[in-house]
Amino acid sequence: MRIPRIYHPEPLIVGQQTDLSEDAANHVGRVLRMGAGQALQLFDGSNHIFPAEIVQADKKRIRVAILRSEQEDRESPLHLHLGQVMSRGEKMEFTIQKSIELGVNIITPLFSERCGVRLDGERLEKKIHQWQKIAIAACEQCGRNRLPLIRPAMTLEAWCAEADDGVKLNLHPRASQSINTLPQPLSRVRLLIGPEGGLSADEIAMTTERQFTDILLGPRVLRTETTALTAITALQVRFGDLG
Structure with missing residues (x-):
């Protein structure tokens, strides 16, 4: 299964835990039906990707742990x-x-x-x-x-x-x-x-x-x-x- 990519509107910090935004939590929890222990790939607009793991999942909240940061530039030179x-x-x-x-x-x-x-x-x-x-x-x-x-x-x-x-x-x-x-x-x-x-x-x-x-x-x-x-x-x- 492809690991879902999710945008996070605030800067992400490796080693910390953070709650997904309301829209992202709804998509991950209710649409994708993902739960604790499953992997996500987050990005915050900094041109990096942040592999993460869900540590808590319920109807109103998806909390993830940020595992590491990797620069991945896919922007055009134009x-x-x-x-x-x-x-x-x-x-x-x-x-x-x-x-x-x-x-x-x-x-x-x-x-x-x-x-x-x-x-x-x-x-x-x-x-x-x-x-x-x-x-x-x-x-x-x-x-x-x-x-x-x-x-x-x-x-x-x-x-x-x-x-x-x-x-x-x-x-x-x-x-x-x-x-x-x-x-x-x-x-x-x-x-x-x-x-x-x-x-x-x-x-x-x-x-x-x-x-x-x-x-x-x-x-x-x-x-x-x-x-x-x-x-x-x-x-x-x-x-x-x-x-």
């Missing part, structure tokens, strides 16, 4: 910041999950003129919290030991105006450049993915003013979630750690 105009329902969840599996470091949900999502206040906070849980589960599944950052949602214009020393890319169906024509070496990318209806003419002009480079993925029109994952994969193959 730092990717994805600015994704929010899509409806499961599409956004799918984009977050898969982009993290592919090595994205930061995800910023964006509002644009043609954004189909209308969330604010408490509803938006709940959605961000849900996406953070998806990010944790994606790391547990794919083996990453650093937790990518899910930032608060912001407007497209504000995101484009942020200072960034990386290459700024915007997917555009009439662009003249492609990922294969970008110059090497390249270590940081800020990648903008628009909504299903695309960016407005004013928004495209604004990205040009902010020094974004328009790039083309190919001759076919892709859905927004397909566009994000295709672009991330192409960037990782050319500049990152996908072979």
